Amino acid sequence: MRNAALVLFVCFLGGCDARIERFQPNEVFSLSLAKARSTPTELAGKDASRVAQELYGTPDEPLWPESPAAESVLADKQNLFRSSGPVSSEKDGTHLGLFREHCVTCHALEGSGAGPASVFQNPYPRDFRHGVFKWKSTERGQKPTRKDIRELLGKGIPGTAMPSFALLTPEDLDALVDYVVFLSTRGEVERRMTAAAIDELDYGESSPGGELTLNSRNETEGGEVVQEVLDRVHSDWADAGKLEVKVPPFAELAGEDLAASVDRGKAFFHGQIANCSGCHGPAGDGSMPTLDYDDWTKEYTTRIGLTPGDREAMKPFRDAGALRPRTIAPRTLQDGVFHGGGDSASLYRRITQGIAGTPMPAVEVVSEPNGKGLTVDEIWDLVRYVKQLSTLQ
Ligand code: HEC
Numbered sequence: 001m002r003n004a005a006l007v008l009f010v011c012f013l014g015g016c017d018a019r020i021e022r023f024q025p026n027e028v029f030s031l032s033l034a035k036a037r038s039t040p041t042e043l044a045g046k047d048a049s050r051v052a053q054e055l056y057g058t059p060d061e062p063l064w065p066e067s068p069a070a071e072s073v074l075a076d077k078q079n080l081f082r083s084s085g086p087v088s089s090e091k092d093g094t095h096l097g098l099f100r101e102h103c104v105t106c107h108a109l110e111g112s113g114a115g116p117a118s119v120f121q122n123p124y125p126r127d128f129r130h131g132v133f134k135w136k137s138t139e140r141g142q143k144p145t146r147k148d149i150r151e152l153l154g155k156g157i158p159g160t161a162m163p164s165f166a167l168l169t170p171e172d173l174d175a176l177v178d179y180v181v182f183l184s185t186r187g188e189v190e191r192r193m194t195a196a197a198i199d200e201l202d203y204g205e206s207s208p209g210g211e212l213t214l215n216s217r218n219e220t221e222g223g224e225v226v227q228e229v230l231d232r233v234h235s236d237w238a239d240a241g242k243l244e245v246k247v248p249p250f251a252e253l254a255g256e257d258l259a260a261s262v263d264r265g266k267a268f269f270h271g272q273i274a275n276c277s278g279c280h281g282p283a284g285d286g287s288m289p290t291l292d293y294d295d296w297t298k299e300y301t302t303r304i305g306l307t308p309g310d311r312e313a314m315k316p317f318r319d320a321g322a323l324r325p326r327t328i329a330p331r332t333l334q335d336g337v338f339h340g341g342g343d344s345a346s347l348y349r350r351i352t353q354g355i356a357g358t359p360m361p362a363v364e365v366v367s368e369p370n371g372k373g374l375t376v377d378e379i380w381d382l383v384r385y386v387k388q389l390s391t392l393q
């Protein structure tokens with residue numbers, strides 16, 4: 001029923017069998033860049049969008065460009081075909097148009113996270129185009145693995161609007177994983193090409209022309225810059241599996257041992273090194289006020305010197321499709337709802353990596369107590385404390 005309602009909603013917007021000729025250019029990024037670099041970026045943005053289309057195709061006919069790393073990033077091009085395009089079924093029952101059927105109302109066609117249903121959500125749906133993901137097994141600055149995204153689709157993100165898709169077939173889920181990788185890669189390449197056009201190819205008031213124009217053929221300087229961007233983003237995805245956080249063994253404790261560990265954890269929670277209470281509140285109940293934003297929002301607000309609450313300053317960004325800026329609150333740790341998993345290993349990763357794209361910082365793992373970081377055992381104390389915070393209620 002719910003899916004039927006979603007499809008109807010999308011049909012209403014675009015017509016279910018409507019063809020969609022192109023991905024929307026990333027105008028919010030172009031505008032932020034114009035402000036950050038004090039230079040016009042319209043031409044750079046336009047050319048980046050054109051080249052992104054040559055490389056990655058359209059919402060109905062996606063392409064996967066060549067790069068040394070590209071083959072190992074995307075498991076199956078048939079999956080791209082099945083996830084893209086309008087919603088339909090083939091005679092044998094194979095579903096097509098999976099992304100438009102299940103994800104587009106929130107994540108939007110181009111994966112900007114500004115779909116029609118996003119407006120009332122907190123946190124907002126992910127903008128895949130930054131290439132930044134929160135809930136993963138890899139190091140903070142790295143891409144998630146395919147397995148991370150696959151598991152996330154199975155579980156959803158508890159405590160957010162992102163539902164579980166466990167009822168889809170394994171084949172459909174695999175296809176959607178590839179499509180997330182596709183949208184993220186396409187969107188990040190578009191962003192990086194726009195920036196490279198300004199920084200390396202002298203785009204500005206006018207287009208540099210000739211050899212320096214962004215293009216999808218390797219022979220010119222503009223083509224080489226594009227290929228470099230492409231190779232960089234594709235190899236970041238290809239390397240993700242090598243950069244998983246190694247989680248040391250966790251010992252289940254009971255009785256006095258557990259109580260002593262929790263006590264030590266509590267001290268670290270309030271202590272100077274981790275200072276978790278500085279954000280999550282002394283009781284871990286998320287009661288501290290915050291004026292902080294996530295990185296997706298900061299890019300078009302505080303990082304370019306604009307005040308998120310200044311409607312006038314925000315207007316051009318909002319007109320270009322940016323969502324209304326909302327602060328990111330350090331959450332309560334008392335309700336037992338963990339967006340990225342409440343198991344020991346997930347909590348270990350959250351604490352030692354922080355949460356990418358958010359203000360939550362990493363605690364450094366040290367081999368001996370040195371006043372700057374915590375040892376593995378001390379981090380496990382902290383994990384035990386966080387776990388029991390949610391069992392107190
Ligand atoms: C009802 C809205 C909604 C729908 C439908 C939805 N999502 Fe999401 N999604 C969200 C929200 C909200 C977040 C951000 C949660 C957060 O920041 O913790 C998110 C985050 C994500 C992330 C990022 C996870 C990370 O580690 O950062 C991925 C990947 C994702 N969604 C994929 C999908 C796919 C694929 C579909 C369709 C099968 C889908 N979503 C459908 C709302 C939705």
Ligand code: HEC
Pocket residue numbers: 123134269274275276277278279280328329330331333337338339340341342347350351355358359360361363382386
């Ligand atoms: C600078 C502020 C800040 C500090 C310091 C901080 N956090 Fe966070 N924390 C956040 C924010 C913001 C979020 C919400 C992230 C989100 O949902 O996108 C968060 C989320 C969390 C989560 C939820 C993860 C999940 O899967 O839902 C846990 C657990 C957590 N923090 C534990 C800690 C611990 C333990 C410490 C100390 C080592 C700590 N935090 C220090 C800001 C902070």
